[in-house]
Amino acid sequence: MTASGSNAIAVTKVLGGLAxxxxxxxxxxxxxxxRDFQLAEDVLQDAMVSAVSHWGRNGLPKSPQAWLLKVAYRKAIDRIRRKQTVDRAETDLSMMMDEVSGLEENEDIPDExxxxxxxxxxxxxxxxxxxALTLRTLGGLTTGEIARAFLDRETTMGQRLSRAKAKLGGAGISYEVPGPEQWAERLDAVLGVVYLIFTTGLSAPEDDQRGLAHEAIFLCNILNKLRPDDPEIEGCLALLTLNYARRAARFDGEGARVAFLDQDRALWQSSELQDGISLVETALARRKxxxxxxxAAIAACHCEGASPDWAxxxxxxxxxxxxxxxxxxxxxxxxxxAEIGALHEALELIAVLEPDLSDYQPLYAAKAELLYRAGNLGKAHSVYAKAIALAQAKADRLFLEHRARRCVREQS
Structure with a gap:
């Protein structure tokens, strides 16, 4: 391999990691x-494109992050200058240019x-x-990936994201962490977003290296440090930690999801489980x-003993x-x-829920499993087929297909 070819591979690897x-x-x-979401996305992408040729010729800079930020700043200012002609605007741009010139390649990049x-x-x-907007900006998901997470069309999700960006820009929203008087109303939404980022990452295929689950835990840790002693933040962090600790046991060698009761507990991260359980105990002790x-307490009850404490x-x-x-x-x-023995009562409750959850795959997966346990193999197989048809993830589909074949084997 030539030196230039080796350098190109190194550049591609570094840029992939940065992205x-x-x-x-x-x-x-x-x-x-x-204060412009679309401008920020566009100029960062432009900076990454510039890096391919520039780093390929000159080698990697001391701080690739600082280099990208500096180039993105310049590209943003160039775009703004082309649109603005007012003297005041030009003065503001000059101040921005001075700020860009002051950026050093070895400077630490702040985390905002x-x-x-x-x-x-x-x-x-x-x-x-x-x-959706947080997944796009913080998680780096594409519009198509976000659309699949929400079961939307890609064009519909693209329009939603565009409207959200425009609405934030038009409303003059302050770019800040809210004060105590606003914390309560904003925290639920933030925790919901963090949890969605986590579940999206945890469900991703093994070759998806975005690290969204880890990113969600990182964000939740920041929240926990910013607002110490908040039991709901501690509860969310505990929930994420307990689920993340089982990541190595969640899929089999074929990529199929492994049911909780069938997971190899030797693959669970015991130190992470203990951290999660400690967080649950700390949060519950606050009595809020x-x-x-x-x-999080439910997750702990699944993991703490030799088997789940279903009662x-x-x-x-x-x-x-x-x-x-x-x-x-x-x-x-x-x-x-059903797990404590009330199998038929559970099936009756699921039947009541079915009309309103008619497109919810986990309902059919649960119903099929309970029908199987009740000995109704033919009905279980047909319900598994419905669950398979609704499954979005390959891992879920493989798991359900294995369960459906089990019904066929035991019928013959």
């Missing part, structure tokens, strides 16, 4: 400076992602737009119960219904009910 790991941090600085996530989660946006603490899990789902009286929580409660 995956540093995009959110760089975007947060650019958005904070120019927390400001960005609170901006993306501002109440002026509806919940779905907050989540909330939904994330309850969900306690059932009680916790009943408590969770006070905070989140949703059909999904009712479905999970029904599954817990």
């Amino acid at each position: 995956r790991d540093e995009r959110g941090r760089l975007l947060s600085i650019l958005i904070g400076k120019f 992602r927390l400001r960005l996530i609170f901006t993306c989660c501002h109440p002026v946006l509806e919940t779905k737009s907050r989540m 119960l909330g939904p994330y603490q309850i969900k 306690q899990i059932l009680l916790l789902y009943e408590e969770l219904l006070v905070f989140e009286p949703t059909d999904v929580v009712r479905l999970n409660r029904a599954v817990a009910l």
